[in-house]
Amino acid sequence: MRHHQLSPPVFEALASTGEDVSAVEWLLDVECSRRLLMLRPILDACASTPMVGEAWKLLVRAEELDPQAFRTALLDPQVGVWAAGLMRRLPAKDTDGQEMAEGEPPLWVEAGYLGQFAAVVAFEAGVDFDVRVPVRQGRVFLPRLGRARLGSDAGWGTAEVSARGGVLRVAAHGVTVTVPADPETDGPGWEGLRRIRAEHDGRALTLVVDDLGDHQAVPGLPTAGRLTGRQFEAWRQWFAAMWPLLVDDHPASAQALATGMRSVVPLPRGERLRARAASSNDAFGCVLLSAPDEDAEALPAQLSVALIHEFRHSLLNGLIFLTPLFEDSGELFHAPWRDDPRPIGGLVHGAFAFSGVTRFWRTRGTDGLAGFEFALWRHAVRDVLATLRRQPALTRLGGDLVAALTEQTAPWDTDRAGETESRLADLAAAHHHAAWRAHHVRPPAADVDDLMRLWEARRPRDEQIRAERPDDTVHTDADACRLDVLALLARLSLIDPDGFARLRAHDDPGTEVAGAGPGDLALVAGDTQHAVKLYADELARPGARPAAWAGLGLALVDSGQKAAGSVLLEQPELARALSGALSVPPDPVALAQWLGGA
Amino acid sequence: MASREQAAPTESAASETAPWLPTLSALSLGELAALDPAVLDAPIEQLKRRVNKPLSTIAGSSGS
Numbered sequence: 094m095r096h097h098q099l100s101p102p103v104f105e106a107l108a109s110t111g112e113d114v115s116a117v118e119w120l121l122d123v124e125c126s127r128r129l130l131m132l133r134p135i136l137d138a139c140a141s142t143p144m145v146g147e148a149w150k151l152l153v154r155a156e157e158l159d160p161q162a163f164r165t166a167l168l169d170p171q172v173g174v175w176a177a178g179l180m181r182r183l184p185a186k187d188t189d190g191q192e193m194a195e196g197e198p199p200l201w202v203e204a205g206y207l208g209q210f211a212a213v214v215a216f217e218a219g220v221d222f223d224v225r226v227p228v229r230q231g232r233v234f235l236p237r238l239g240r241a242r243l244g245s246d247a248g249w250g251t252a253e254v255s256a257r258g259g260v261l262r263v264a265a266h267g268v269t270v271t272v273p274a275d276p277e278t279d280g281p282g283w284e285g286l287r288r289i290r291a292e293h294d295g296r297a298l299t300l301v302v303d304d305l306g307d308h309q310a311v312p313g314l315p316t317a318g319r320l321t322g323r324q325f326e327a328w329r330q331w332f333a334a335m336w337p338l339l340v341d342d343h344p345a346s347a348q349a350l351a352t353g354m355r356s357v358v359p360l361p362r363g364e365r366l367r368a369r370a371a372s373s374n375d376a377f378g379c380v381l382l383s384a385p386d387e388d389a390e391a392l393p394a395q396l397s398v399a400l401i402h403e404f405r406h407s408l409l410n411g412l413i414f415l416t417p418l419f420e421d422s423g424e425l426f427h428a429p430w431r432d433d434p435r436p437i438g439g440l441v442h443g444a445f446a447f448s449g450v451t452r453f454w455r456t457r458g459t460d461g462l463a464g465f466e467f468a469l470w471r472h473a474v475r476d477v478l479a480t481l482r483r484q485p486a487l488t489r490l491g492g493d494l495v496a497a498l499t500e501q502t503a504p505w506d507t508d509r510a511g512e513t514e515s516r517l518a519d520l521a522a523a524h525h526h527a528a529w530r531a532h533h534v535r536p537p538a539a540d541v542d543d544l545m546r547l548w549e550a551r552r553p554r555d556e557q558i559r560a561e562r563p564d565d566t567v568h569t570d571a572d573a574c575r576l577d578v579l580a581l582l583a584r585l586s587l588i589d590p591d592g593f594a595r596l597r598a599h600d601d602p603g604t605e606v607a608g609a610g611p612g613d614l615a616l617v618a619g620d621t622q623h624a625v626k627l628y629a630d631e632l633a634r635p636g637a638r639p640a641a642w643a644g645l646g647l648a649l650v651d652s653g654q655k656a657a658g659s660v661l662l663e664q665p666e667l668a669r670a671l672s673g674a675l676s677v678p679p680d681p682v683a684l685a686q687w688l689g690g691a
Numbered sequence: 692m693a694s695r696e697q698a699a700p701t702e703s704a705a706s707e708t709a710p711w712l713p714t715l716s717a718l719s720l721g722e723l724a725a726l727d728p729a730v731l732d733a734p735i736e737q738l739k740r741r742v743n744k745p746l747s748t749i750a751g752s753s754g755s
Contacts, residue, residue: 094713094730095713095717096710096712096713096714097712097713097714098710123716125715125716126712126713126714126715126716127712127738129715129723130712130713130715130734131738131742132720132723133726133731133735134738134739136724137728149724152720153719153720153721153724156719157720160719164716177742177745180738181742181743181745310747311747311749312747314747314749363751367751368750369749369750369751370749370751371749371750372747373746374745374746374747375742383751399750402750403750410746415712430750438746442746442748446748446750577751
């Protein structure tokens with residue numbers, strides 16, 4: 094039997110800062126084989142369950158009549174999440190569901206989903222049929238079509254799905270729901286899965302808006318739930334505004350997205366300039382997105398880049414599924430795009446996704462938001478690729494991927510970005526790194542004790558202690574959040590200068606922009622002397638943000654106190670630990686000067 | 692720095708992990724069901740190892 098083989102041309106198309114439709118088509122074929130392979134152990138384990146055997150026969154019949162309808166349904170992200178989740182449960186061989194985790198449906202309900210899948214394929218193939226399917230809390234979801242509501246919300250049960258002459262019905266508990274002729278529309282007892290259809294210059298994008306599916310692509314991440322008609326219309330309009338930009342300015346990306354993306358799961362709107370997005374390796378072609386900021390000027394580019402970003406995670410997941418790029422080493426690293434320490438896999442994923450993000454912004458200019466985003470992510474990608482090149486945990490192919498991305502991104506270092514944009518990007522990058530260290534790096538307790546004794550004795554800092562600490566430990570601080578605050582404020586200053594000015598005049602800007610302090614605003618505005626005072630005031634008070642040490646370091650460097658500032662940027666964790674350990678709170682600037690050797 | 696030619700995998704690099712996923716996409720469901728289980732044992736074990744490593748990516752600074 095032949096196997097999927099990663100050829101050098103396909104690898105070259107994948108190991109790229111751009112997206113290539115031929116690589117997407119190849120990955121879709123791999124994904125098709127992956128899902129078919131998942132069906133086999135599911136069938137072997139569950140075929141004796143009458144509902145599953147019946148569903149399988151229907152699926153085989155429908156696939157014979159319409160292989161394309163089968164392939165389309167097979168590649169639906171909901172089917173991928175279902176099959177992967179069920180496979181993870183199969184080793185227990187718990188057909189009665191006795192070992193199910195709290196909140197999980199019984200295994201027969203999960204296995205019975207095959208009937209829902211089969212019903213969709215058979216309906217789309219034009220087959221007349223009857224098939225039994227499980228009912229979850231009074232509802233039957235049919236992937237790609239919608240959801241029938243059958244009365245009682247309690248527990249599990251069975252329903253019958255039938256089709257006659259192209260009319261689809263779902264019946265249980267004496268209730269029959271007839272699916273409307275256009276299944277995307279709602280009807281009595283029926284909620285339709287709607288599609289976003291965007292078209293520009295002959296290029297079409299069609300995405301299922303998955304606000305109904307039974308299976309969560311990212312468990313634990315709250316979704317927006319069922320969109321109202323007005324909310325759906327807003328999503329449709331956002332995509333309509335975004336799509337021409339992608340087609341006109343990023344045609345290869347648009348072609349790849351149109352080929353590989355299948356669905357979007359709406360997430361609740363987040364804070365302004367803090368869009369959320371997610372993806373899962375169980376759900377190729379599915380992107381989870383928060384509602385974008387309604388800034389008519391910035392929205393098309395911001396939505397475009399969010400789609401490219403998440404789609405690139407899907408592409409890399411497809412490659413990693415076929416061939417490993419790294420071994421799990423247990424080591425944790427700084428990732429400039431996250432608040433928390435990340436394993437090597439997170440770095441590889443981020444470097445791959447953000448190399449595409451950087452390429453996107455590079456295409457869009459050197460000034461304003463585009464110039465800032467390009468300069469910021471260029472910096473991030475460069476740093477992370479440098480970290481990855483030192484990692485023995487990369488496989489040979491992983492090393493090849495890192496080398497390819499390095500080669501493609503290195504020339505960007507000499508590209509010009511606007512002066513203001515570059516300054517803001519450098520500030521945001523340095524702040525994130527130092528704020529991350531202040532939260533997650535713990536200096537050895539013995540060193541902190543030594544420093545405390547020296548400080549209290551008014552003696553100079555021991556030069557030996559200033560050396561890089563090989564035994565510093567990364568310890569995830571669950572309180573680390575919104576470490577992107579300087580980047581957020583930089584964006585605000587570029588796209589809404591009046592809003593930035595109003596925020597700067599606010600007595601407590603953190604009530605308007607979560608995580609922001611007065612020192613951050615002064616620093617972004619370039620008022621570094623004032624920023625030094627504001628950060629020092631904050632750090633002298635109880636409950637100061639650990640990230641304020643990072644801000645103070647940047648403000649000190651910019652105001653000419655390089656040694657004092659640099660030590661806070663390189664080892665903010667020392668200042669934080671020492672300040673917290675001293676019985677008399679120190680003056681933060683004096684402490685920085687002392688740590689810096691003054 | 693690696694050249695583009697070096698960055699693309701050599702034949703040996705590309706076969707670092709031996710191809711393991713059968714091209715089932717070329718089969719009908721009937722053909723899939725009829726496959727000798729022995730043919731699929733090794734791929735299914737590889738599949739289980741991979742599926743048992745669910746991975747989600749979440750972008751954006753956390754608000755919690």
